[in-house]
Amino acid sequence: xxxxxxxxxxxxxxxxxxxxxxxxxxxxxxxxxxxxxxxxxxxxxxxxxxxxxxxxxxxxxxxxxxxxxxxxxxxxxxxxxxxxxxxxxxxxxxxxxxxxxxxxxxxxxxxxxxxxxxxxxxxxxxxxxxxxxxxxxxxxxxxxxxxxxxxxxxxxxxxxxxxxxxxxxxxxx
Amino acid sequence: xxxxxxxxxxxxxxxxxxxxxxxxxxxxxxxxxxxxxxxxxxxxxxxxxxxxxxxxxxxxxxxxxxxxxxxxxxxxxxxxxxxxxxxxxxxxxxxxxxxxxxxxxxxxxxxxxxxxxxxxxxxxxxxxxxxxxxxxxxxxxxxxxxxxxxxxxxxxxxxxxxxxxxxxxxxxx
DNA sequence: TTTTCCATGTAACTCGTTACATGATTTC
DNA sequence: GAAATCATGTAACGAGTTACATGGAAAA
Numbered sequence: 208x209x210x211x212x213x214x215x216x217x218x219x220x221x222x223x224x225x226x227x228x229x230x231x232x233x234x235x236x237x238x239x240x241x242x243x244x245x246x247x248x249x250x251x252x253x254x255x256x257x258x259x260x261x262x263x264x265x266x267x268x269x270x271x272x273x274x275x276x277x278x279x280x281x282x283x284x285x286x287x288x289x290x291x292x293x294x295x296x297x298x299x300x301x302x303x304x305x306x307x308x309x310x311x312x313x314x315x316x317x318x319x320x321x322x323x324x325x326x327x328x329x330x331x332x333x334x335x336x337x338x339x340x341x342x343x344x345x346x347x348x349x350x351x352x353x354x355x356x357x358x359x360x361x362x363x364x365x366x367x368x369x370x371x372x373x374x375x376x377x378x379x380x
Numbered sequence: 381x382x383x384x385x386x387x388x389x390x391x392x393x394x395x396x397x398x399x400x401x402x403x404x405x406x407x408x409x410x411x412x413x414x415x416x417x418x419x420x421x422x423x424x425x426x427x428x429x430x431x432x433x434x435x436x437x438x439x440x441x442x443x444x445x446x447x448x449x450x451x452x453x454x455x456x457x458x459x460x461x462x463x464x465x466x467x468x469x470x471x472x473x474x475x476x477x478x479x480x481x482x483x484x485x486x487x488x489x490x491x492x493x494x495x496x497x498x499x500x501x502x503x504x505x506x507x508x509x510x511x512x513x514x515x516x517x518x519x520x521x522x523x524x525x526x527x528x529x530x531x532x533x534x535x536x537x538x539x540x541x542x543x544x545x546x547x548x549x550x551x552x553x
Numbered sequence: 554t555t556t557t558c559c560a561t562g563t564a565a566c567t568c569g570t571t572a573c574a575t576g577a578t579t580t581c
Numbered sequence: 582g583a584a585a586t587c588a589t590g591t592a593a594c595g596a597g598t599t600a601c602a603t604g605g606a607a608a609a
Contacts, residue, residue: 212481212484213483216483224588225589229588236483239475241472241475244588245571245589246570249591250568250569275588287487291488294481296496298499298504298507300413301477303538304476306413307385307386308467310389311385314389314464315465326471357485357486358482358483362475362476365542367541368540369537372534382596397560398560398561399560415597417560418600421561422562555609557609559607562601564600565601566599568596569596570593571594572592573590573593575589576588577587578587580586581585
């Protein structure tokens, strides 16, 4: 349902076509959402079938084929509100990406574990510096394109936590 | 695939039946994995079909019905190794549970947001203190039942990060 | 005696991914 | 002229959940 929440959230600001949604997720939102191209069109179809959004054919000049843009309906806005509250309300027993991998880390040899941890340290450092760059860029612009200011601090916070843990384990090896 | 990794990891120590796997996940592992009862039997069937595990009927005394226990095969061990390395190797663009909710948090009124944040603060505090209790219990016992010592520090680390962020946002409201 | 725990399963469903196919247009 | 980007789709599959059904044993 999170893809629905994400897409409905973006459509609240005005109609978009599929490719633009993908572009916003990848470019403006810092690329953490990791939504496959096919998933977007798939979700658009389903949400249209559920009357959460409605499609309009929009012809383009220059002989380009018409694009299908999707606008959110009243039902879509209501569903967005519902999903948003559902997300905020659920906290029970959530796990984090590497959790299961960590549970069995003692099955790796010390050398292999070290090399994994070092690779993660490098990757996390890179992602974090990219995030900082992006944050500066977005927050520097007069108008924040997506209504998202806190995503950066939240995402940053977990990435930093992961990096700290990684370094701690590396230090204790 | 993570349920497979989790279950194969548990079966590495010796054969188990479905209910016991569930018990271990819920009781010994701190209950963060959140695996539905049906999913376990479902996964057991599939892994047996893939020859990663093999089933044995074990009769019980006291007139109880025979249980089906599952033992890991050589192929299962190999698959476990593969999945473990896959998990450790993947770091690209991972998102955290509340990420999308945070992206649209400005759609909530200040009062509603505050009440959500306060509820999360309470919930997280509770989960964290439960985790600490459990950690003490497990680490105090002479033999750690599951080969998992670091799951606690990792999980704790992200929960603490979430709590810190929650308090930070609450403070800035 | 009623509830809780032990123990297993299954059918229908949802969400999302992968891998593919298509074709125009723009940039190098 | 080649490569990248724009733009849309779809068929097959995978993982996991929900909701249900079953039934015995132990404990309250």
